[in-house]
Amino acid sequence: MGVRKMTVLLNEVxxxxxxxxxxxxxxxxQIIQIFQSREIRLSEATxxxxxxxxxxxxSRRVGTKGKHRGSRGIYPCATVRRINSIxxxxxxxxxxxxxxxxxxxxxxxxxxxxxxIDELLKGFERxxxxxxxxxxxxxxxxxxxxxxxxxxxxxxxxxIGIESRITAPEKARSRNRSSxxxx
Numbered sequence: 001m002g003v004r005k006m007t008v009l010l011n012e013v014x015x016x017x018x019x020x021x022x023x024x025x026x027x028x029x030q031i032i033q034i035f036q037s038r039e040i041r042l043s044e045a046t047x048x049x050x051x052x053x054x055x056x057x058x059s060r061r062v063g064t065k066g067k068h069r070g071s072r073g074i075y076p077c078a079t080v081r082r083i084n085s086i087x088x089x090x091x092x093x094x095x096x097x098x099x100x101x102x103x104x105x106x107x108x109x110x111x112x113x114x115x116x117i118d119e120l121l122k123g124f125e126r127x128x129x130x131x132x133x134x135x136x137x138x139x140x141x142x143x144x145x146x147x148x149x150x151x152x153x154x155x156x157x158x159x160i161g162i163e164s165r166i167t168a169p170e171k172a173r174s175r176n177r178s179s180x181x182x183x
Contacts, residue, residue, distance in 0.1 A: 026077060
């Protein structure tokens with residue numbers, strides 16, 4: 001049997017830089033490019049499969065500026081961190097089903113929090129757009145909502161990090177117990 005080559009994944013500094021640079025989210029093409037540029041295998045088909053399996057969040061549609069330009073799917077910047085975790089677990093010989101089970105423990109709740117915050121902030125934006133506020137107040141409120149969006153993104157990123165650390169070690173412990181390797 002051949003020896004499996006370990007891919008060098010993204011480190012914490014790189015992940016933080018990506019998250020800061022793309023606080024408003026990334027397209028699937030941008031995410032795939034981030035991994036491919038570092039010679040980490042990730043195809044569009046694999047990305048879509050991860051979304052279908054519930055390993056990654058679904059995109060949110062964001063309108064493109066300009067008349068009749070449509071919209072595009074944007075994924076939260078934490079998606080890069082999630083893919084990195086998936087790749088790490090796969091290198092440690094976890095199956096996709098095991099990874100799926102570990103991620104699904106809190107995924108629905110995290111998605112619900114993220115969705116609720118997004119809906120709340122969109123509601124604020126609709127209120128700000130109403131004519132009852134002068135330009136200065138609209139600018140102030142828009143800045144406040146933008147700050148809240150960044151803080152919410154950071155919070156979700158932190159929650160996903162906690163969830164990853166809580167669920168992945170439990171899997172490793174149960175795997176070690178079943179193979180007689182527990183410390």
